[in-house]
Amino acid sequence: MSSKADQILQEKNVIMKEAIGIDYDIFEQEGVAFDYERMMRESGYTIEELQEIQAHFFVGNTPIIELYNLTKLARKYAKPGYGARIMIKDEATNPSGSFKARRASVSVYEAKRLGYKGILTATSGNYGAAVASLAAKEGLDCIVVQETYDSRHVGQPEIVEKARACEAYGAEVFQLSVGPELFSTFLKLLKDTGYFNASLYSPFGIAGVETLGYEIATDCREKYGKDPEAVVITNAGGGNLTGTARGLIKAGAIDTRIVAASVDLSGLHMASDTAFNRKSFTTGHTGFGVPFSTNPDRSDVPRSAARPLRYIDEYYTVTQGDVFFMTEALANLEGLERGPAGNTSLAVAFALAQEMKEDEIILVQETEYTGAGKHINPQLSFARENGIEVKFGNPEEQVPGESIILPENAGLIKATPLDVDRMRKSYLKNLRPKMEGRELSELERTFLKEELKVDDEKLETLLNGDA
Amino acid sequence: MIKKDTWVRIHGIVLEPSERSANVPEDTAKVPLEFWTKGWLLNDAEIGDEVTIRTACGREETGNLLEANPMYELNYGKLVPELIEIGPKLRRILEEENE
Secondary structure (H helix, E strand, O other), X not given: OOOHHHHHHXXXXXXXXXXXXXXXXXXXXXXXXXXXXXXXXXXXOOHHHHHHHHHHHOOOOOOEEEOHHXXXXXXXXXXXXXXXXXXXXXXXXXXXXXXXXXXXXXXXXXXXXXXXXXXXXXXXXXXXXXXXXXXXXXXXXXXXXXXXXXXXXXXXHHHHXXXXXXHHOOOXXXXXXXXXXXXXXXXXXXXXXXXXXXXXXXXXXXXXXXXXXXXXXXXXXXXXXXXXXXXXXXXXOOHHHHHXXXXXXXXXXXXXXXXXXXXXXXXXXXXXXXXXXXOOOOOOEHHHHHHHHHOHHHOOOOOOOOXXXXXXXXXXXXXXXXXXXXXXXXXHHHOOOOOOHHHHHHHHHHHHHOOOEOOOEEEEOOOOOOXXXXXXXXXXXHHHHOOOEEEEEOHHHXXXXXXXXXXXXXXXXXXXXXXXXXXXXXXXXXXXXHXXXXXXXXXXXXXXXXHHOXXXXXXXXXXXXXX | OEOOOOEEEEEEXXXXXXXXXXXXXXXXHOOOEEEEEEEEEOOOEOOOOEEEEEOOOOOEEEEEXXXXXXXXXXXXXXXXXXXXXXXXXXHHHHHHXXX
């Protein structure tokens, strides 16, 4: 079916080629396979080049803060000798207040280098403010397209705040009501303006995060004499995880466990008008984290550079109540008032630390700024106004979209494992139409093993499991 | 009357319900896809008129005039009493450990 909204989608590849300067066709290999590393190499940058670009923008080199009191609290619930040291990389100290400045830096640099007049991005998150802030520094025009309101014209407080931030940096914020046609609207604006597409999923958008992982390894070695045993990364579109993991690997930290974390919003439809304001998290949740992992190429570019299943060792969810609780704990026990979205991985780290030895390090790789709208109090009061029950209790009993349960005590914060093999199967299922009725070539098998971080035997099991 | 060159907010319809993508959920399919943006008014107009504005990036956009000198109405919300209980409770637990 070709509705008015879908017509422009047929021009997607042409518009994207113009707006990003990458010919994705050259990376295609055969069947389902494409050369991911070649794409990252040829369109990306080396760590040294990235550091240079980010130094120009004063992005990165954020401090790692050891959370002594949260560690002590976690040890209250751990058996003797257990309770790893919890650390957090204070990415809120970047210009525009989040790690997204790293991703934006490369896109803005690239847009300027290629002579574009302006830069366009589709995001309801911190990335908009990051692009707007660096575009301001480089004298580029900027448009941020965001999904903001439901059909009652009620705006999600967190997104309304992000619009304000983008406008503070001089950007135009083009706001929309709920719906996936945001993408066709974005394409039309790209076509009309001829601006650069600061996609979150281009090699630039991912390469910019590699410095984050790299800094974690080098800073930890310098200060603690080793790599952290685990790094916890909030996962939504997959770019944060992919970039951080790649940076860790580039620094040689190959034994560090890559732990993905998302807020459990299961049961809420992401494109639903009525569910839109019944969630208190607009990102970092399972509604993005799972589909973008199992079908990375659903993004706005022909081949996404964000491919989290290549790197994930473990994946956990926590509840909205857990994250709000941890945000309050971070402010009250560590003196760090930060936004809630960045604390999803902190809640997971708090739970996992209890299963790790005292001399081990578990590191949360981001924080984000906070302010009216994107602060836990307005988020919770907004939830209440929208008929969500907010109370103390056991977070396990929450129903996303109906209740938010703040843990009665910190010991009730649990990291619930997601079945990564199931996600791998789901990834393969999404590719099935392209693989059916033929033998996979050796090249395709190698590609799939890398995509899913599995060996031959495991790939075989996944392919034949429950076909 | 809103004067030309005033900073305003406009609103319009991108897609009527009948024009929406086939894959949107039922509740979303029933309502139009709407847009909002801000800019400087190109001609004098009244609230509700169809107007053209020049946006922050110099682009022209047409829609219905919604408000002049739009303000940010976001705030820190009504106090959520449960939240302020968390800090003191956690500090007590940590102090107990020190005793």
